[in-house]
Amino acid sequence: MKRKISSIGLNVFLLVLGLVTVYPFIWMLSSSFKQNKEIMALEQHLLPQQFIIENYINMNAHFNFIRFFGNSLLITLVTTVLVLYTSTICGFVLSKYKFKGRDLLFGFVLSTMMIPWCVTIIPKYSMIQAFGWMDSYAALIIPAAFSGFGIFMMKQHIASIPDEIIEAARIDGANEFYIFHKIIFPMAKNGISSIAIFQFLWAWEDYLWPYLVINSQEKQLLAVGLKMFNGQYSTDYGALFAATTISIIPVLIIYLFFQKRFIAGIAASAVKG
């Protein structure tokens, strides 16, 4: 009996906290289907009294939001795939090969994670100008091709793959490129999933870098677009809610899709790390 009461109590406690956690999302989504006068009304209801989709339609009429969205999706997918590949291959070499200077190199990769963005961003900005990459997607993709965090995570994961599997493949005559692409890569799925979510999120939400290096509006990304939109139509609340909702949906889809593997991946490397 006592057990039952404390079980209900604990469940209710966690549910209430969960509700507080998701409430901002529900409020945002519901407001995006409301008319402005309903959003501003004195008497408030959580669900729209009059359900409208005009906010989503109008939003794109005075701002090319779909364009920003498409650009962001392209850049985010390209950098994420690139980082997943480079992290896995660097992680493989750093964990399974023995060579002089390996620990030094790995120590260096680890230390890159401690360097604040502000230390390197000014020279990187000047370098992009010097390279003539301003206003091009090279400026967004190439400096993001390797990630210290990704390499660290993948090294931890691949270290747990038994050496015997690699040895067996070598005896069968497989070369290292085959071993990496056909054996290691598929076996590192949990680690890859956890980096995929983080990398997708970081590329998707990055504001300052695209704001600095992309000048033309038709090339700009969603995070910057969202802030511009907010500055120009700061009273069209309905459209702002619609725009914000759209900017959150892709990351939530990626998260829910990779969720299970992601948690396993992040947990494994944190416990070991």
Next chain:
Amino acid sequence: MFKKSYPLQSKSEILLRNIVVAVMVVFFSVFLIAPIVIAFAGSFHEWNPLSGTYRFLGLENYKNVFTSQLFGTSMINTVIFSVVVIIFRVGLGLGIACAINSVLIKHKSFFRAVYYMPVVTPMVAVAFVWKFMYNPQIGVINQILGTSINWLKDPNLALPAVIVMTIWKDFGYAVVMYMAGLYSLPMDVMEAAKVDGASSWQNFRYITLPLLKPMTLFVVITSIISYIQAYVQILIMTEGGPGTATYLASYIIYDEAFVKYNFGYASALSFVLFVITAVFTWLSFRVSGTES
């Protein structure tokens, strides 16, 4: 059984290793080491790309950093912000993780997924949603409390408001980390303690908590590093205001570098912040080391 000897390094192994190491070294030299060197050199110069100035100043920029009142204020704000957020992050994370981990809870992965949702949501979008939530006209927070407070424009409430939003966004990360930590605890030790008649509180206090210490250290250090660098919520929600109430150290750097284009001064600020990050990280290692 004797150990078979394989050729230690095949041709393809050497090739793959050389390619990977070479590309890594080139990449990090160009996009990390070179920028650090350039920024360090720049921090001793008056450096403004708009006017094309690059003039040697010696330690002038650093002197200005340490005598700047705004930097002092922002450091105090950053410390308050980081300490409060980290305490709540660790406290909520540990408490909720233990609650979810309890045998009384069935849908563990459901709760975990819910609490982690804000963590994987873009900061720019989240900051906008919370800006609207704090809005005195349309904001849901005033509606729930039955007040009409202008949270983000009140010098005493703006920083706490940003702190609350950051706690909401980030506590789920600690929940997941502590759940991973709890999951990997040795069950036999817990069972043995139970057999010896330890209460659940004693069990938690003297076994679980000490065993989770490495995880706490991990959460605290990653939090310190990321909160010293936090600026997006400030940029979207308050722009440092009202007055200087919500200026955080990283926001000043953004402001000096890309609003005022004082690259030299901003670089000096960045290095000071870098050193502060390193010192705090080292301190947390020290504190956790001397306790045990």
